[in-house]
Amino acid sequence: MSSGRYLVDGKPYIAQRPKRADGRRNYDAILAAARKAFESAGADASLEDIASQAGVAIGTLYRHFPTRASLVEAATRDGLENLVAHAERLTAGPDPLDALIAWMREAVVHFSTFRGLVGILAQSMYDEGTPSHTMCSAMHRSGADLLRAAQAAGRVRPDLTPDELFDLLSGAAWVREQATPDRDGSARFLELALEGITTRD
Amino acid sequence: MSSGRYLVDGKPYIAQRPKRADGRRNYDAILAAARKAFESAGADASLEDIASQAGVAIGTLYRHFPTRASLVEAATRDGLENLVAHAERLTAGPDPLDALIAWMREAVVHFSTFRGLVGILAQSMYDEGTPSHTMCSAMHRSGADLLRAAQAAGRVRPDLTPDELFDLLSGAAWVREQATPDRDGSARFLELALEGITTRD
DNA sequence: TTGACATCCTGAGGTTGCCTCAGGTTGAAT
DNA sequence: ATTCAACCTGAGGCAACCTCAGGATGTCAA
Numbered sequence: 001m002s003s004g005r006y007l008v009d010g011k012p013y014i015a016q017r018p019k020r021a022d023g024r025r026n027y028d029a030i031l032a033a034a035r036k037a038f039e040s041a042g043a044d045a046s047l048e049d050i051a052s053q054a055g056v057a058i059g060t061l062y063r064h065f066p067t068r069a070s071l072v073e074a075a076t077r078d079g080l081e082n083l084v085a086h087a088e089r090l091t092a093g094p095d096p097l098d099a100l101i102a103w104m105r106e107a108v109v110h111f112s113t114f115r116g117l118v119g120i121l122a123q124s125m126y127d128e129g130t131p132s133h134t135m136c137s138a139m140h141r142s143g144a145d146l147l148r149a150a151q152a153a154g155r156v157r158p159d160l161t162p163d164e165l166f167d168l169l170s171g172a173a174w175v176r177e178q179a180t181p182d183r184d185g186s187a188r189f190l191e192l193a194l195e196g197i198t199t200r201d
Numbered sequence: 202m203s204s205g206r207y208l209v210d211g212k213p214y215i216a217q218r219p220k221r222a223d224g225r226r227n228y229d230a231i232l233a234a235a236r237k238a239f240e241s242a243g244a245d246a247s248l249e250d251i252a253s254q255a256g257v258a259i260g261t262l263y264r265h266f267p268t269r270a271s272l273v274e275a276a277t278r279d280g281l282e283n284l285v286a287h288a289e290r291l292t293a294g295p296d297p298l299d300a301l302i303a304w305m306r307e308a309v310v311h312f313s314t315f316r317g318l319v320g321i322l323a324q325s326m327y328d329e330g331t332p333s334h335t336m337c338s339a340m341h342r343s344g345a346d347l348l349r350a351a352q353a354a355g356r357v358r359p360d361l362t363p364d365e366l367f368d369l370l371s372g373a374a375w376v377r378e379q380a381t382p383d384r385d386g387s388a389r390f391l392e393l394a395l396e397g398i399t400t401r402d
Numbered sequence: 403t404t405g406a407c408a409t410c411c412t413g414a415g416g417t418t419g420c421c422t423c424a425g426g427t428t429g430a431a432t
Numbered sequence: 433a434t435t436c437a438a439c440c441t442g443a444g445g446c447a448a449c450c451t452c453a454g455g456a457t458g459t460c461a462a
Contacts, residue, residue, distance in 0.1 A: 047419075195396070222459090
């Protein structure tokens with residue numbers, strides 16, 4: 001039974017842009033095709049389709065991305081890095097609650113870039129043997145920092161833990177993932193959640 | 202491309218207990234095996250495994266349940282029927298907010314009977330061409346009734362819609378689904394959501 | 403009891419997607 | 433030009449999905 005972990009040489013495999021020119025070309029092409037495929041078919045898009053869209057044999061895809069999780073990780077790394085970077089910028093702002101709220105909104109969007117992502121991220125959050133774990137931990141830290149600041153300012157209930165914050169975020173993102181174009185409840189979802197975690201005047 | 206709908210003869214297929222003795226025997230055996238498999242492997246458990254566990258050829262499984270969705274529907278019908286029935290009993294209770302809360306707790310548990318169920322139910326809620334749609338609609342009505350009563354009593358914010366209630370429920374169930382034995386945030390999730398939707402004294 | 407037949411069952415086989423690996427190709431460093 | 437590590441290819445084994453032609457069987461009416 002495959003344990004649900006994705007280890008290579010005993011540690012999570014993080015795809016690295018290869019050195020040789022043809023390697024880089026293919027790596028980039030695969031990544032681009034993967035982003036497109038994930039967007040339209042979800043995280044369980046056919047890898048053979050992705051390879052063929054990238055104009056590459058299936059073996060080449062597996063060379064660069066030995067597991068589906070590693071491909072997802074590479075396809076979403078940029079977006080999540082931005083999210084972390086944005087958190088740092090927000091920390092400098094005047095109102096810690098506004099900062100937290102803005103970040104949460106942004107996080108929900110990134111978490112639901114394509115169908116199936118939240119599940120992978122939620123898994124990665126607490127499973128170290130996972131390509132996305134590194135990025136997830138970074139996000140966890142960002143969120144925790146913003147939360148702590150808002151709590152220190154007395155704007156968020158002090159008993160809320162970062163884990164709970166991420167449960168709310170993931171829930172909202174999941175709702176957004178499920179949403180049809182005409183019905184996206186994630187904004188309201190977040191609004192209600194915020195109602196639940198902020199302190200009253 | 203299979204459209205994500207599950208129609209047979211243009212309408213959602215609801216599995217019916219067959220008439221012949223051998224048919225009924227197999228139907229029941231398949232259902233029992235399916236429940237067990239879904240519980241341990243999630244909604245995407247192998248149908249061939251289920252058939253073989255039931256001591257039946259794969260064709261027999263497909264005869265009774267032409268789609269995976271129809272099998273899931275049959276496997277969860279009882280539980281969801283109970284949920285609807287319980288809602289009616291709760292309506293008679295003294296406190297409409299307590300009733301709503303109790304029902305929500307129960308709903309979350311039922312929605313997350315096995316991994317992947319919430320997604321199917323959320324899909325079915327708004328897609329009529331789906332086996333579970335009938336039961337989902339019934340639940341929607343139950344929830345809406347309880348909500349309306351709690352709102353009429355001034356205990357829940359009046360602007361909350363049933364759809365939004367179900368987004369919260371689904372979110373909580375999804376979090377529960379993801380949870381590992383040591384970390385189930387769904388109870389706290391619901392608590393926070395309730396904090397967000399109840400009116401202040 | 404015995405047809406007659408609708409219902410039911412079987413499992414081979416076509417299809418797709420996953421993933422591996424032996425063998426061939428090529429970029430780049432010397 | 434030579435060398436070789438890095439890279440690429442695609443056949444092929446495996447698992448799961450789903451269908452369908454052919455065979456078996458329970459039921460019911462005579």
